[in-house]
Amino acid sequence: xxxxxxTESKLTIVADxxxxxxxxxxxxxxxxxxxxxxxALQIKERLGAGEVTVLSMRQHESQKxxxxxxxxxxxxxxxxxxxxxxxxxxxxxxxxxxxxxxAIQRLPFDLLLFGKQAVDDDGGTVGIQVAELLGxxxxxxxxxxxxxxxSRAVVAHRQVEDGIEVVEASFPVVITCQKGLxxxxxxxxxxxxxxxxxPLNTWTCEDIGIDPGRLGAxxxxxxxxxxxxxxxxxxGRILDGDTSTAVKExxxxxxxxEKLI
Amino acid sequence: xxxxxxxxxxxxxxxxxxxxxxxxxLHLTKLVARSNERIAAGALRDRKLEPQIAIIEKxxxxxxxxxxxxxxxxxxxxxxxxxxxxxxFPFPVTATAHEVHYLTTEHAYQIPPWVIPPAYRSTGCYxxxxxxxxxxxxxxxxxxxxxxxNETCGTxxxxxxDYVCGVLTGEKxxxxxxxxxxxxxxxxxxxxxxxxxxxxxxxxxxxxxxxKFNLRKGKTPQSYALGVKxxxxxxxxxxxxxxxxTLGYPLGSRVFGGGFCYGIDDHLYAVGIVCGLDWDDPRMDxxxxxxxxxxHPLIQQFIAGGVVVAYGAKTLPEGGxxxxxxxxxxxxxxxxxxxxxxxxxxxxGIHYAMKSGMVAAETIVDALHSGNVSASALSSYESRxxxxxxxxxxxxxxxxxxxxxxxxxPGLALGGLTMWTGLGPTxxxxxxxxxxxxQHHENAIAKQRTHEPAQYDxxxxxxxxxxxxxxxxxxREDQPSHIRIVxxxxxxxxxxxxxxxxxxxxxxxxxxxxxxxxxxxLHIRVNFSNCVHCKTCVIKDxxxxxxxxxxxxxxxxxxAEGGPRYQGL
Ligand SMILES: Cc1cc2nc3c(=O)[nH]c(=O)nc-3n(C[C@H](O)[C@H](O)[C@H](O)COP(=O)(O)OP(=O)(O)OC[C@H]3O[C@@H](n4cnc5c(N)ncnc54)[C@H](O)[C@@H]3O)c2cc1C
Ligand code: SF4
Numbered sequence: 001x002x003x004x005x006x007t008e009s010k011l012t013i014v015a016d017x018x019x020x021x022x023x024x025x026x027x028x029x030x031x032x033x034x035x036x037x038x039x040a041l042q043i044k045e046r047l048g049a050g051e052v053t054v055l056s057m058r059q060h061e062s063q064k065x066x067x068x069x070x071x072x073x074x075x076x077x078x079x080x081x082x083x084x085x086x087x088x089x090x091x092x093x094x095x096x097x098x099x100x101x102x103a104i105q106r107l108p109f110d111l112l113l114f115g116k117q118a119v120d121d122d123g124g125t126v127g128i129q130v131a132e133l134l135g136x137x138x139x140x141x142x143x144x145x146x147x148x149x150x151s152r153a154v155v156a157h158r159q160v161e162d163g164i165e166v167v168e169a170s171f172p173v174v175i176t177c178q179k180g181l182x183x184x185x186x187x188x189x190x191x192x193x194x195x196x197x198x199p200l201n202t203w204t205c206e207d208i209g210i211d212p213g214r215l216g217a218x219x220x221x222x223x224x225x226x227x228x229x230x231x232x233x234x235x236g237r238i239l240d241g242d243t244s245t246a247v248k249e250x251x252x253x254x255x256x257x258e259k260l261i
Numbered sequence: 262x263x264x265x266x267x268x269x270x271x272x273x274x275x276x277x278x279x280x281x282x283x284x285x286x287l288h289l290t291k292l293v294a295r296s297n298e299r300i301a302a303g304a305l306r307d308r309k310l311e312p313q314i315a316i317i318e319k320x321x322x323x324x325x326x327x328x329x330x331x332x333x334x335x336x337x338x339x340x341x342x343x344x345x346x347x348x349x350f351p352f353p354v355t356a357t358a359h360e361v362h363y364l365t366t367e368h369a370y371q372i373p374p375w376v377i378p379p380a381y382r383s384t385g386c387y388x389x390x391x392x393x394x395x396x397x398x399x400x401x402x403x404x405x406x407x408x409x410x411n412e413t414c415g416t417x418x419x420x421x422x423d424y425v426c427g428v429l430t431g432e433k434x435x436x437x438x439x440x441x442x443x444x445x446x447x448x449x450x451x452x453x454x455x456x457x458x459x460x461x462x463x464x465x466x467x468x469x470x471x472x473k474f475n476l477r478k479g480k481t482p483q484s485y486a487l488g489v490k491x492x493x494x495x496x497x498x499x500x501x502x503x504x505x506x507t508l509g510y511p512l513g514s515r516v517f518g519g520g521f522c523y524g525i526d527d528h529l530y531a532v533g534i535v536c537g538l539d540w541d542d543p544r545m546d547x548x549x550x551x552x553x554x555x556x557h558p559l560i561q562q563f564i565a566g567g568v569v570v571a572y573g574a575k576t577l578p579e580g581g582x583x584x585x586x587x588x589x590x591x592x593x594x595x596x597x598x599x600x601x602x603x604x605x606x607x608x609x610g611i612h613y614a615m616k617s618g619m620v621a622a623e624t625i626v627d628a629l630h631s632g633n634v635s636a637s638a639l640s641s642y643e644s645r646x647x648x649x650x651x652x653x654x655x656x657x658x659x660x661x662x663x664x665x666x667x668x669x670x671p672g673l674a675l676g677g678l679t680m681w682t683g684l685g686p687t688x689x690x691x692x693x694x695x696x697x698x699x700q701h702h703e704n705a706i707a708k709q710r711t712h713e714p715a716q717y718d719x720x721x722x723x724x725x726x727x728x729x730x731x732x733x734x735x736x737r738e739d740q741p742s743h744i745r746i747v748x749x750x751x752x753x754x755x756x757x758x759x760x761x762x763x764x765x766x767x768x769x770x771x772x773x774x775x776x777x778x779x780x781x782x783l784h785i786r787v788n789f790s791n792c793v794h795c796k797t798c799v800i801k802d803x804x805x806x807x808x809x810x811x812x813x814x815x816x817x818x819x820x821a822e823g824g825p826r827y828q829g830l
Contacts, residue, residue: 006321006826008828009828010570010731010828012494024829026321026322026325026828182443182444183442183443183444184444185444185446186412186433186434186444186446188446188447189267189269189410189413189430189449189451190269190449192410193408
């Protein structure tokens with residue numbers, strides 16, 4: 001689970017031009033990761049067995065992933081783990097996947113659920129890379145999931161261009177979650193109270209036995225050269241007059257001024 | 262409606278996570294700790310207190326619905342946390358100079374600083390955003406063991422035999438018809454021994470309590486102003502610490518109020534305008550007035566070439582000391598703007614709100630010790646408050662706002678005089694509710710001023726919808742609307758003939774109300790998802806559907822989900 005800047009954030013770029021200014025941002029649980037947490041809780045409720053652990057990593061000092069983890073605990077997760085320390089800062093999707101993999105190897109699991117992507121950098125590869133590093137199967141961008149505990153397998157549906165692809169895979173397996181999978185629940189007040197008592201553990205790179213050199217900037221395969229804002233949105237224009245004059249004017253503008261048709 | 266609620270028991274519940282509640286809850290934890298220490302040391306013979314204290318806030322966090330100037334007078338904070346400056350206090354900038362200008366269309370005339378009484382000069386106040394102050398206080402409050410529930414809206418007051426005994430929070434996951442979606446979450450009955458209403462101006466639940474127990478008996482009705490504000494980012498070095506107040510243009514003499522421009526940091530200005538809601542012009546549009554103010558050369562010299570990055574609007578209670586209701590009833594207290602502690606000429610409410618919460622905390626500790634939460638036990642809140650600067654300051658300026666009922670220029674002269682002297686009547690005059698100023702005009706169309714059509718450039722001048730975008734406000738399109746027009750036909754039979762237009766489409770700062778269609782199809786559309794929770798519509802809606810009972814055609818209830826997501830206002 002990744003904590004990301006709230007979707008309505010107005011981003012500005014820091015002076016040296018290779019990152020966004022994170023100092024005044026509000027953060028939220030990545031919306032696709034909410035689908036993953038909700039799915040895990042529903043599976044546990046359906047099966048009447050199992051344990052839901054939420055894992056996150058502090059990638060920037062300004063993030064407050066504890067808050068996001070508490071939200072997941074308030075939704076109903078059983079425990080939370082935060083990978084924390086300067087070694088985890090910076091880096092790219094590969095170092096993130098490397099760190100998560102080391103942590104996951106210290107936990108028992110059958111099913112690993114990820115959001116299909118984080119809405120801040122829209123990379124969309126961390127879950128898949130973790131599956132690769134663990135040497136287990138993955139099914140990406142899933143919008144319906146059946147879990148069969150007896151045969152220890154899942155049947156996952158993914159929306160593809162002209163239909164639905166149905167994939168079967170056996171435990172342990174990585175699933176990345178797409179919108180439509182479920183409607184994430186709201187944390188209830190009693191849930192928020194209970195969450196305060198649930199375990200939220202912090203693990204450093206020593207705890208997960210990983211060499212800091214493989215993390216952060218030194219382990220990254222990608223380097224950010226420059227961050228630029230998207231072009232500013234131009235103001236819209238409302239064409240006056242009745243439909244027929246407005247349409248004529250529109251065609252004239254598209255043809256003569258914008259040269260689009 | 263569902264009878265299936267969650268429930269939660271606490272000792273003290275603060276409704277609304279503004280500076281009043283945050284300071285009140287924090288002070289309460291400190292007073293409890295102090296009294297427990299004295300008990301442990303044998304200095305006090307009583308049982309130890311371990312109260313469960315909770316705050317509910319409808320915003321995503323306590324900063325999301327926070328909007329203010331803000332010039333912050335640290336008076337209450339100095340008392341609450343004497344070492345605040347060492348606690349990562351989030352306001353690095355203080356006001357270096359406080360200027361008041363009288364504006365004409367083209368010019369600005371600075372009012373000589375010596376005309377302004379020392380107590381009203383803002384030099385030395387901190388300049389910054391209320392959001393930051395709230396988030397910082399919230400951290401201290403949570404560290405002190407208070408339960409802070411964000412995204413939790415109080416939708417109903419719980420009564421037990423005329424005792425207030427908590428609130429019900431809103432159900433989430435409803436669809437537009439009120440049906441339950443897959444992720445439906447029932448509301449929670451939060452039962453509390455003492456419920457403290459700090460909902461800000463015109464609190465939905467606070468007003469319910471005020472009405473039910475007739476707490477305004479013998480007081481003047483509360484009157485309000487609407488403040489609209491933008492944050493403007495400039496490329497050139499800004500002027501941190503700049504604090505300008507303006508009078509005159511663009512409001513002129515017909516609307517009570519004025520503008521402000523504060524330098525927040527090296528690249529950021531806060532520019533806003535505050536307009537008394539007792540205007541009589543049905544086409545008065547505070548958002549358009551703000552754009553006019555921004556075009557004035559005095560303001561342009563700072564913001565030219567900048568871009569708007571944030572926008573918000575909220576009302577302020579301006580009725581002063583005579584409009585403060587009785588502040589207590591069985592099981593409940595009123596604090597902050599919900600009670601109306603705003604000093605109009607000083608344009609400050611934050612430190613009064615905080616202080617009122619802190620004084621409430623003193624009364625609460627006593628009540629928890631005695632186990633008596635009746636109105637008579639809680640009445641000491643009011644008497645204590647009378648001995649503090651909250652009531653003293655408001656009493657001093659009691660006639661300021663009222664002088665403007667005599668007209669703007671005499672008001673300016675006399676209001677100014679009362680600021681210096683504190684003289685004038687000590688009994689309330691007759692004040693009317695704001696909506697009646699539109700209502701009672703025989704010839705309201707004649708009251709209309711022609712407003713020059715605004716030209717917007719999407720940079721430093723912004724149209725209303727662009728500003729709504731900058732407020733970050735959002736309500737699920739498929740959630741039930743929190744705004745209801747009781748009798749839509751009255752829009753056509755009352756407003757259109759009387760005003761030739763629909764005033765709500767002008768006064769709402771978020772373009773929630775839109776007059777659409779033609780002929781038989783003419784009607785008001787309610788774009789509730791644009792709403793920024795300012796409460797102007799319930800205050801200014803001129804149609805009284807109950808014939809005198811104070812129920813207006815627009816009903817606004819705080820929604821269980823959504824609202825603005827202000828950034829740095
Ligand atoms: C434009 C503008 C400029 C101002 N400038 C200054 C200034 O420079 N200096 C100054 O000192 N003061 C200024 N003020 C006044 C000051 O902001 C207020 O007096 C102060 O914020 C009041 O604090 P409060 O805690 O009483 O209420 P608020 O700050 O209004 O907080 C109330 C909180 O309660 C929440 N809430 C409301 N109803 C519910 C509900 N039913 N359930 C759950 N939560 C709810 C709201 O979301 C909000 O967060 C200004 C105000 C405005 C609008
Ligand atoms: S609908 Fe009412 S409360 Fe909402 S923004 Fe408009 S005037 Fe304010």
